[in-house]
Amino acid sequence: MKCINCGTDNKLKDRTANQGRCIKCNHLFAFEPTNMGNIKITDPMFVKAIADISANNTLFFTPKQLFYLLDNRIKAKSASKFGLLFIYLFFNIWAPGFIGGFASLLFGTNSFLIVSILFNTCFILYLYKKSLSNKTNIKSRQEYARCLQIIGCIILAIGTYASLMVYNSFILFFIAVILGMLSIYFGTRQLRRTKFTQEFLFFQSDFQSWLNRWRQINGSILKILPSPKQENTLAMINPDVTAYSFDRLVVCDTASIAQLLIANNFHFENNCAILSITGYPQSIFDTTMQMLRRNPDLKVYAIHDCNPRGIGLVHNLRTNANWFLNSEITIIDIGLMPRQIIATKRGMFIQTSPESAQAAKQLPEEVRQSLSAEELAWLESGKFVELEFFTPQRIIKVLQKGIAGSQNLESDDSSLLLVGDTGNDMYVVQSFG
Numbered sequence: 001m002k003c004i005n006c007g008t009d010n011k012l013k014d015r016t017a018n019q020g021r022c023i024k025c026n027h028l029f030a031f032e033p034t035n036m037g038n039i040k041i042t043d044p045m046f047v048k049a050i051a052d053i054s055a056n057n058t059l060f061f062t063p064k065q066l067f068y069l070l071d072n073r074i075k076a077k078s079a080s081k082f083g084l085l086f087i088y089l090f091f092n093i094w095a096p097g098f099i100g101g102f103a104s105l106l107f108g109t110n111s112f113l114i115v116s117i118l119f120n121t122c123f124i125l126y127l128y129k130k131s132l133s134n135k136t137n138i139k140s141r142q143e144y145a146r147c148l149q150i151i152g153c154i155i156l157a158i159g160t161y162a163s164l165m166v167y168n169s170f171i172l173f174f175i176a177v178i179l180g181m182l183s184i185y186f187g188t189r190q191l192r193r194t195k196f197t198q199e200f201l202f203f204q205s206d207f208q209s210w211l212n213r214w215r216q217i218n219g220s221i222l223k224i225l226p227s228p229k230q231e232n233t234l235a236m237i238n239p240d241v242t243a244y245s246f247d248r249l250v251v252c253d254t255a256s257i258a259q260l261l262i263a264n265n266f267h268f269e270n271n272c273a274i275l276s277i278t279g280y281p282q283s284i285f286d287t288t289m290q291m292l293r294r295n296p297d298l299k300v301y302a303i304h305d306c307n308p309r310g311i312g313l314v315h316n317l318r319t320n321a322n323w324f325l326n327s328e329i330t331i332i333d334i335g336l337m338p339r340q341i342i343a344t345k346r347g348m349f350i351q352t353s354p355e356s357a358q359a360a361k362q363l364p365e366e367v368r369q370s371l372s373a374e375e376l377a378w379l380e381s382g383k384f385v386e387l388e389f390f391t392p393q394r395i396i397k398v399l400q401k402g403i404a405g406s407q408n409l410e411s412d413d414s415s416l417l418l419v420g421d422t423g424n425d426m427y428v429v430q431s432f433g
Helices: 012-017 043-053 063-075 081-107 110-132 138-166 170-191 204-218 255-263 285-292 313-319 338-343 354-361 365-369 373-380 392-405
Strands: 248-252 273-276 299-303 330-335 416-419 426-429
Touching (some): 110 138, 138 170, 255 392, 273 285, 338 373
Parallel strands (some): 248 273, 248 299, 330 426
16 A cells, blocks of 8 residues: 555555554554454545545535545456356356266266356356345446356357257256346346435435544644534524525525535636525625525526426425515526436435335326426435435536526527426426536
C-alpha cells in the first residue's frame, strides 16, 4: 500500500514491523486492509474517493455522497465471466477425477458421473444466487448471468453428446438437457432485469468510524459538509436587498441537499434562491419567502429524493400556506421521479423498505393521479432512490439543465412534460441528466 504522504510503497511486513507507519516518512496509515475482513479499504483508495466526489477539491459534498461512492468502489471489483469459466472448467475436470476417484472405491465407476452432475448443479445454483445478491453490483450480476448462459450451452453440447454417443443413456441425456436449459433460463432471466435493488456492503456506523480515524490522522476533510444546523436566530439583511426579489427558487426536500447547493454557490451562479421544504436555512427563510412572493413571474424548481416524501414535494408546495397555496406560479419538477428511473439505462442505487411501501400507499389522491400505473407500482413495492447517490457535480448539472430547459416552456423542443391543469401548471423533467 502506497503512503499518501510520500508515495512510498509499503508491503505488509513493512507496515507491521513499523507499527502501521510508512517505512520512509513514518506517516501513520489510517487503514489496514488485511484486518478489515471482506471490506478492503486503503489510504490511496480513500483519498482518491474524496478527490473524485469533490471534483478535485472544487465542490462541497455530503458524508452520505462519500458513503455511496465508497460502497460503489468496493463493489466495482466485478466478477469476470472468463475467470468464472476457467474455474468451472478446471473443477469440472478436477472434482470428478479427484473426488469421484475416491468415491468409486466405495460406489463404483458411476461415482464419476454422479460427482460431475452434483458439481454442475451446485455451480449453477451458486452463480444464480450471486446474480440475485443485493450486495453485488449490477456489472457483476450481469457477468454471473452471462456465465450461466455459456455454461448452459456447454452442458447441452457436451452433455447430450456424451450421454447419447458415449454412455447411450436416456437418463443422462435428460439430466444434461434439464441442467443446460435451466442454466440458460436463469442467465437470460437475470440479464433481462436492469433495475436491481441493492444493499450497502457496510453500515453507516462503520463509515463514520473510518471518517473519524481519517480525521485524527490526516486532519479535517476540506470539502465535506457538516450536518445542517437548525438556526433559530434571524439573520440581519439590508432593507435595500429585501426590496428586490428572485426570478427563480429551488426547493429541496431535505436540508442536506439545500446546504450542498448553497455551499457550492449555486444560488450566486444561477441567480436563484435556495430553500428546503423543512425551512432551511431558518435564519433567512421568512425574509426570502417575502421577497419571492413579490414576483408574479416566479418559477419554482423542485428537486427531491425518489420516495413518497419527495414525490409529494410539489403537492406540498401547492397546498401549504407557508409556501404557495392559492398561487398560480409555475413549478418545474426536476426529479427524481419514478419515470426517470424506469426510463434510464444507467445503474442507480435502488433501495427498498416496508416503510416506503406503506408511505406510498398513503400518498394524496392528487399526487397519485399525476403518476402512471407503472410509477405507482414501483413506489408501492417499497423502492426508492436518494439524491445523495449522485455526485455534487451531477446534481448541479442536472439542475442547471432543468433551469435552462424551462426558459421556453411552450417550445416543442422542451425537455419538460406538462402535468396538471392550466392555471396550476406543473412541468416534469423527463430525464435526470
